[in-house]
C-alpha cells in the first residue's frame with residue numbers, strides 16, 4: 564500500500580477500518596426478563612461482542628477514520644496511545660490491520676495479563692516514567708519524537724464519533740428496539756469515561772425528537788457527578804476511579820453535561836454487587852462498568868413501577884468479564900479495597916424478586 568498516491572492509501576485504509584467489524588453487524592441487544600417486572604422491558608446493548616471485547620472498539624475505529632481522513636495517520640505513521648486499557652487493545656488491533664506500528668505508554672505496575680492483551684493484538688508497550696497522571700503527556704511527547712500520531716481518546720474521541728459518519732450506538736439501539744413492544748425507551752442508562760457514548764446518545768435523542776431520557780451513572784471519585792450537579796465545568800477530584808472505563812478525576816472535554824437528564828452516583832461496592840448478580844443469577848459475563856449501569860437501571864425501573872408506568876429501558880454492557888477475573892471478580896481483591904458488596908447484593912435480589920427498590 565506504500566507506493567500509490569497517499570489519498571488512495573487513505574481511502575483504502577478507511578475502507579479496511581470500517582470493514583473490520585464482522586458482517587457490518589450491530590452488537591446484540593439482549594432482553595433481560597425479570598419475573599417480578601412485567602410492565603417494563605429491560606434491554607442490554609452488548610458491546611462486549613466487538614472484536615476486541617469492548618465498546619472502545621467503536622471509539623478507536625472512529626478515531627482512526629478521522630485521523631486518516633485528516634492526514635494525521637499515513638501509510639508509515641507510528642500510532643501511540645496512553646493507557647493499558649481497552650483503548651490500547653483496540654488501537655493495536657486497528658494499527659495491525661493497516662500495517663502500522665502501535666505503542667501504548669502504560670502506567671508502572673500494569674499487570675502482565677493486561678500487557679499480554681496489547682501484545683495479542685500485535686501492539687508494543689512501554690512503561691511510563693512519570694506518575695500515572697502524566698502518562699498522557701509522555702505519550703504525546705513520544706508521538707512528537709517519532710513523528711507519529713497520538714491517539715488522544717479523551718481529547719479527540721467524542722468529536723471523532725460525532726463526525727465520522729458511522730452508525731452510532733444510539734442509531735443501533737433505536738433500530739434494534741423498533742420491533743419491541745415499547746420501541747422508544749423511557750430511559751437509556753450509560754456510564755461516562757471519555758463522554759463520547761453519552762454524547763452520541765444525547766445528540767441522537769435531540770436530532771430525532773425522542774422523549775427518551777438519558778441517565779449517566781458515575782462511580783466513586785469521579786468528577787462528573789459533582790460537575791453536573793454544580794454546573795462547574797472544571798471540577799476535579801484528583802482521585803482515580805476503581806471502575807475501569809468510567810469515572811474520571813477531572814471533567815474531560817468530551818463530556819457534555821447539557822444532554823444528560825439525570826446523573827446517578829453509584830457506590831463501587833454496589834457496582835461490584837451488580838456485576839456478581841449479573842454473572843451468577845442472569846448468566847451475563849460483563850465488566851464492572853456494566854454493574855454500575857445495571858444498578859442505576861434498577862433504580863429507574865423501580866421508579867417507573869412506583870409511578871405506574873409501562874415502557875422499556877436500555878443500558879450497556881461496555882465490556883466482558885474476562886479481564887476482571889483477578890480483580891473485580893476476585894473476592895480477595897474486593898475485600899482488600901475495603902469494599903463490601905453483600906448488602907447491595909441483597910438489594911438487587913429483592914428487586915429481581917419483587918420489583919421493589921430499597922434505596923432512594
Ligand SMILES: *Cc1c(COP(=O)(O)O)cnc(C)c1O
Nearest residue numbers: 755756757758759760808852881
Ligand atoms: C469507556 C467505557 C465506558 C464509557 O464510554 P465513553 O464513551 O468513553 O464515555 C463505559 N463502559 C466501559 C466498559 C468502557 O470501557
